[in-house]
Amino acid sequence: EVQLVESGGGLVQPGGSLRLSCAASGFTFSSYEMNWVRQAPGKGLEWVSYISISGTTIYYADSVKGRFTISRDNAKNSVYLQMKSLRAEDTAVYYCARDYSGYDSFEYWGQGTLVTVSS
């Protein structure tokens, strides 16, 4: 069974940093591209970042470019999102999602981790 488990969310002050982790199991992690998608409270979905299988191709939404860094460790079956210079508008549930290869849809999702940016 495919499982994605996010962790690392919490309350952080504006300007602060946080590192999210997503632990994958139930599939060959090193064969799949991964993404982070977020959802502000009561709002819709926003794609945040993508990382290729090898980690050599990375994309970001403009809203996080220069502040967030996606990475992966295929030996640990994990993908990460390092978030810096956090703003109130970054407050959201952050989901990691497995890419559906060839279609770039989000086939499997974790349960999400809440990041709250507030003083």
Added chain:
Amino acid sequence: DIQMTQSPSSLSASVGDRVTITCRASQSVSSYLNWYQQKPGKAPKLLIYDASSLQSGVPSRFSGSGSGTDFTLTISSLQPEDFATYYCQQSYSTPWTFGQGTKVEIK
């Protein structure tokens, strides 16, 4: 960026009704269009990919159609478990973008 616009933003329907949700892209996305269902407090679930391909395990009452800029998600006979919010998403070019969502409520 490609803008995705769904209509309606919400609808009320009864069990057994045929429900249609529309998604329009600001430019052609070919068939790179996906549909998701999200229930309160839960992660989204992929229903349809590549505009009309049914994801494994998704009931056949769900179907998708369209290409280019205009797409439709149809639920042929609404069931109690289908009351949720539905999102379209284009995967034609980054940044991948979602529609604003359509909330399907009980009439």
